Amino acid sequence: MAKENLRVLLIGATGVVGRHVLDIALADTRFAKVIALTRRPLPAHPKLINPVVDLNDLPAGAEWFSVDGVISTLGTTQRIAGSPEAFRAVDYGLNLAIAKKAHDSGATRFALTSSLGADPSSRSYYLRTKGEIERDLERIGYESLTILRPGLLGGTRSERRLSEDLGKTALGLLGPILPARWRISRPERVAEELVGAIAKGASGGHIIDSGRLA
Numbered sequence: 080m081a082k083e084n085l086r087v088l089l090i091g092a093t094g095v096v097g098r099h100v101l102d103i104a105l106a107d108t109r110f111a112k113v114i115a116l117t118r119r120p121l122p123a124h125p126k127l128i129n130p131v132v133d134l135n136d137l138p139a140g141a142e143w144f145s146v147d148g149v150i151s152t153l154g155t156t157q158r159i160a161g162s163p164e165a166f167r168a169v170d171y172g173l174n175l176a177i178a179k180k181a182h183d184s185g186a187t188r189f190a191l192t193s194s195l196g197a198d199p200s201s202r203s204y205y206l207r208t209k210g211e212i213e214r215d216l217e218r219i220g221y222e223s224l225t226i227l228r229p230g231l232l233g234g235t236r237s238e239r240r241l242s243e244d245l246g247k248t249a250l251g252l253l254g255p256i257l258p259a260r261w262r263i264s265r266p267e268r269v270a271e272e273l274v275g276a277i278a279k280g281a282s283g284g285h286i287i288d289s290g291r292l293a
């Protein structure tokens with residue numbers, strides 16, 4: 080249901096998609112407050128509350144979780160995290176823990192950045208983890224849950240990700256002849272859909288496929 084003066088919590092606001100989410104939410108008059116939990120401080124903005132915290136060690140009862148909705152663009156890779164388990168601790172563990180805390184504090188809307196191919200029975204550890212977080216978020220009981228499944232993300236990063244760079248080059252060349260769902264997903268499109276999902280708060284579960292994110 081449409082609502083004004085929304086409070087939204089962002090996790091992953093310093094990332095490729097998260098930076099767009101932050102800009103769009105701060106500019107959107109439907110949002111009165113944007114609370115971004117980050118490891119590095121963000122530039123100040125009158126609507127922004129920016130606790131710089133360790134997400135593994137969040138204080139109990141913090142009022143940051145008293146929000147209407149949560150947007151997650153949080154994620155890592157096995158290479159950056161150091162092991163499959165450390166990757167899972169972020170993409171599954173932190174997402175689930177924060178989703179539960181916010182729901183316990185009254186949040187009714189959640190929007191997750193998952194992945195094309197997410198499936199709890201996938202043979203790929205990455206896609207299985209993404210499928211499991213989707214499945215277990217659904218079990219929490221948010222009134223409005225939106226899951227985005229982008230394909231390979233465009234945009235620029237400070238660190239090199241060789242396989243992603245090769246994939247982007249190949250998909251960039253083949254893009255015009257590929258079906259939309261296999262094309263590069265644009266981070267700003269993903270961000271628009273995430274913010275729109277929280278602003279609208281349509282009841283039920285919603286999947287936004289990569290075909291709408293190219």
Ligand SMILES: NC(=O)c1ccc[n+]([C@@H]2O[C@H](COP(=O)([O-])OP(=O)(O)OC[C@H]3O[C@@H](n4cnc5c(N)ncnc54)[C@H](OP(=O)(O)O)[C@@H]3O)[C@@H](O)[C@H]2O)c1
Pocket residue numbers: 090091092093094095096097117118119134152153154155169170192193194195229230231232233243
């Ligand atoms: N890359 C792709 O092609 C692709 C494709 C499909 C789906 N996805 C998924 O889409 C989502 C967004 O992707 P992205 O490329 O925008 O991600 P990104 O640029 O790597 O940003 C990830 C965000 O998560 C934060 N983060 C990671 N580990 C953390 C930790 N331990 N504690 C606190 N914050 C942590 C990062 O914070 P710092 O800035 O402090 O590191 C950053 O804000 C991810 O879930 C990703 O798996 C990505």
